[in-house]
Amino acid sequence: MDMENERDIAKIAGYILREAFVKTALTETVLYVEQDMLLSIAPDGKSVFVKRLNRDHISNRQINRKGIFKVKKLVNKPRRFV
Numbered sequence: 491m492d493m494e495n496e497r498d499i500a501k502i503a504g505y506i507l508r509e510a511f512v513k514t515a516l517t518e519t520v521l522y523v524e525q526d527m528l529l530s531i532a533p534d535g536k537s538v539f540v541k542r543l544n545r546d547h548i549s550n551r552q553i554n555r556k557g558i559f560k561v562k563k564l565v566n567k568p569r570r571f572v
Contacts, residue, residue, distance in 0.1 A: 528540040
């Protein structure tokens with residue numbers, strides 16, 4: 491495959507993903523990352539901060555083989571004092 495063809499394919503794929511995101515964002519709540527912050531945006535256009543992503547502190551254990559970083563919700567459990 492020629493390098494120009496790969497660039498064209500990547501550009502077209504980017505446009506398709508952007509259009510799909512915009513269509514979905516108009517009807518459902520979606521998550522997206524902006525400046526190392528995970529945000530949730532509702533169909534009414536309000537953005538809500540979810541979590542700060544610190545790429546410097548991500549260990550290899552937190553990234554699976556596919557290179558996907560999973561965000562876990564921390565639940566505050568009551569502490570037992572013994």
